[in-house]
Amino acid sequence: MKAAGRVAPPSAQQVDGAARYATIVEPHRLDFPTVTRRLLILFALVAGLVAACGLTWTITWQHGIDNLRRNAAARVDRTTSALKSTLDRYESLPYLLAGHPFVQEVLDAPTPAGVERANRYLEDLNRRARATSTYIIRADGICVAASNWNAPDTFVGAEYRFRPYFVDAMKGGVGRFFGIGTISQAPGYYISQPVLHDGRIVGVAVVKLNLEWFPGADAPESLIVTDDHGVIFLSSVPAWKYHTVRPLSGAITDTIWQTRQYAQQPIAPLPVTIERMLEGGAQIVRVGGGRMAPRYLATRRALGEPDWHLITMASVDPVNRDARNATIVTGFGYVSLCLLAFYWRMRRARVREMIRSRALLQKAYAELNRRVAERTADLSQANEQLKKEVSERTRAEQELRAAHDELIQASKLAALGQMAAGITHELNQPLAALRSFSDNTRVFLERGDEASARENLEAIAALTERMGKITNQLKLFVGRARPRSARAPIARALRNVLALLQKRLQDVTVDLSLFDAQTGHRETFDVSADHPALVAHCDELRLEQVLINLLGNALDVIVGTPSPRIAIDIEVSDATLLISVRDNGPGIADEVLPRLFEPFFTTKEMGQGLGLGLAISSSIARDCGGSLVARNAPEGGAVFILTLRRAHVHAPDILTSGS
Template sequence: MHECARSPLSALDAADAPARPCATISFVPLDRLEAANVTRRLILLFALAAGLVAVCALTWALTWQAGIDALRRNAAVRGDRTAASLKSTLERYDSLPYIVGEHPLVQNVLVDPRPEWVAAANRYLEDVNRHARATTTYIIRADGMSIAASNWRDPDSFVGVDYRFRPYFLDAMQGGVGRFFGIGTISHDPGYYVSQPVRRDGKIVGVAVVKLNLEWFPGTDASEPLLVTDDHGVIFLSSVPAWKYRTVRPLPPAVVASIDATRQYASEPIAPLPASVERVLPGDADIVRMGAGIRAPRYLETRRSLGEPDWHLVTMSSIDPVLDASRNATIMTGFGYVSLCLFGFYWRMRRARVKEVMRSRAMLQKAYAMLNERVAERTADLSQANERLQREVAERTRAEAELRATQDELIQASKLAALGQMAAGITHELNQPLAALRSFSDNTRVFLERGQYAAATENLEAIGSLTERMGKIVNQLKLFVGRARPRSARAPVARALRNSLALLGKRLDGVRVDLTLTDDGAPPVPLDVDAGYPDLNAQSDDLRLEQVLINVLGNALDAVTGVPAPRIAIDVQASAATLAIGVSDNGPGIPEDVLPRLFEPFFTTKEMGQGLGLGLAISSSIARDCGGSLTASNAPEGGARFVLTLRRARADAESAARAAGL
């Protein structure tokens, strides 16, 4: 027996719930069970698929055979009816040439072709042909020349035509009955020729011939192809006109030569049908495909001999109905098989489901009994846990009160820190205007002593402007603390640069300052800060732009202190949407470890008392509030480079005029 751990009702039960003894359970690896299940399922699926294939194949074979047998029976019935009709017609006219040859007038005219006897013979043959309803009746002398015919009145009369080449003449002259189908050499109409020898005094003196038109024959039943072939296999009667005078099989050259010699089919080209045998069936039946390609029609071809003459009747029945029936039966059988399999699968799953429900119900009852036993045990555990939770709640309440007091102290400390930052910012921003005031006041005193009152007046006006500027700086420092939104204004860049350079004029002594302007991709040109650029405005107010420029230029002047040939380059790059003011120096540059922290408040690399580390932080804040940015980097040729990017503001007419008057 092993101890089975109980799953606790809460996290607090784990330590207090005692372990229970339970029976040992043997486990089978899950991957082995899964592999066995997968193997059984694959075998079952393979068996079902094999059964489906076998059932469909058997259904197809049985339906196909039944359909072919039905087609053969129907073809046999149709062939019997057609053969009987054809043979009765041929037998009805088989004795007519003999009767004609027995008439004394016919015998006399063949021996002595007197004109009056020939005329009488023509009228006799015309009368016999009309009553017998034959096509043409005529007699031929022993030398092959026709001397009388029923069509003696027609332009294409057979009288005077040589028939020595015709097989039916040769057969009759040898004492037999001639039977022949061919195309007439005079009328060019196909017909069946029956001939009998004409004897007088036991000697053959000529031949009597009857021609029958059998073109009516295929029209008796044209629902499906019906053919009649001669002894050579040439189709001379067909319900499909395009198949006439074609052969069911290729003919040997000797047979073709014989047909041409007898002019049996005149000038008609004798070519085989485009038929191929796909399957040979017992009992003179084949499955043939008529034409090339997969869509060519297929027929069940059955053949029977007509006896005398040596003709064959060929019936062709389309097997498309058999294919459709076999396909439909196979599909229905397949659906039925799949339905049975699905029903069996459903029945098996239902049985498994019922067993699972019964097993689950038994397990649930057992678990319910165990739960009732454990409720009492858990009640005591929950009571103890409730007491512990109450103690924890009291402790947390006391900790929250202490946290609120600490937060109040932190808020007060942050207020004091903000006041300190503001005071430090005011001190940093006012240092440069105060230095300029002192410089202007010293110059004013000198101008007054010299009597240069105009220059003194200008300095006093500058001192007034600086005083006003210092007041604005004190008001604008709240942007760093309060993050106020800037006013929508246009600041002329040239004027801001001129004022900033004027404020730093004393520190710029001995420093070379280069100013360039690049407008919309044009080549750089020198920038004259005293000239008016009415369309070179930034979206900012004058004071903020000058404040940023003074801070950046002041840092550049600090960087070139002590550098031989100090130089500061100011380039303005204008595009349709932005203005980028770059300030570069030839100082030592910015250390790599300083760049990430360059715009942090109170971060400075200067010595104590030379800077508070707020200039770049305030400048960056001003640039962001105006919708722009201030970046710093080291130039490839050495030194540091600061770029102030602001949105460009197109000047209106009033602003352009005011800028032009500066």
């Protein structure tokens, strides 16, 4: 490592850093007058912020209210004119209707023909005038003809003596009235005229108009229309309808109730609080209770005739929002200016502090040169020690690499031993069968039974061929190979396996059953039949190899068991075939069950097994696209379940194909 010499003089950045360091390490001590002065400055700044925000809020809010008031006044004038012109357009219609001969004749002397002629005339007039309904009432208050004469809710026959528009017309005046219909239950504006015949009043002609379209929901502000009593009968806010803008006296309430003006609707006051009066009669009102109730700018106009008032309720929220935004902008600007001034002041203070700290920094660098020299000597010693450690680690790495190579060689030798052990294990069963068949052949030859001897010799030849195939298949345990798309008949494989293990199965009860998962039917499985529908995607030899291992293990565990029994169940579904081998032995211990399919793991005594049978069987099942699992049966004993993919062939019904 290179030794350090003298330290170079400090740069401008180093001086700046030292100044900040000195400012933190050696803070100024503030005396009482300084603290008081700073508190006064802070108080003045806060007061200025409050004053600027308050002034901005007041000016912006007042300007917004003035604009809102002027716009609301213009809109309410236009809306009032539109409503007035609509009413005036229909004002002369009942007058013209009252002068028609059909109307006068039917009211003076009603006849069926005259009533029908009047009904059709009223229907045609109402359709052309685009009114809601048109009807005529006799002097006794009974409706004799109406434009809706053929409707289910016709007015014909209804009595209207209690209606104010009927009373006013019978007195010779013009009746104007807004109310809810007693028959249709629909609100409307009624205009009535007296019908004169030979100088006397014989009835009343009435035109009803639907004004529900007028205070549309698309209006820029809320709109209400009140009658001469102050009852809201038109409103763009449905919740405000049939409320009053001022308290009603008892007499007026009784009159509304007797005339059934609003169909006995409960009339309640609208909770309106006037907060401020503005120029031009406008008011700022709050609708509802509490401080969070919405505020509106109310602008009122009188309609004249009828004695209605139209009121627009423009929300004050946009004005408040604009004033709030302007206040926030002002506050941020004020704070930004204060921060800029504070930064300029702190900048000047830091420059002064940098000048004061330069002398301290020169002294600190002289002390640093001395310490660097001492530290250089220590680092040189540490560097030598580090070189020694690096050389030792290099040597250890070389030794580790050599040990790794030896371990790989040992693994190769172990793999060769596993393959030799696997071949020995897999050939034990066929060799035992060869010994049995050869002994039987010798007996048959001594007896002169050449046919039986020939069958045994053919079986010996088949076993010899099978042993050759086993040695070729065992390589799948060492390296994975692609499974061949072969098909294995289940019945034939079981038949060959049972024949191979016939000698060991002499004293054992073997139960075979077939279960159809689709129909739920179960029957005894006849292994001697072909069962062409029970075919699995697997090599036949490999399937027999798995079944021999499973049955051989079952025979080993039931040795010494009273009434030994092995059950072979075949469950068939549309896509799979399940072959379960169940014994009545002691079962599988819980600590053994997780390691059951590990290579070289066995519970048998030394020399009786190598622990490769189940590992090879599981590998075969996986290569065929299936699985092999083991568990303990609820009734006792162990059960191994082999699941294979079913090969679909054209065959009769599954449970009857072997019969």
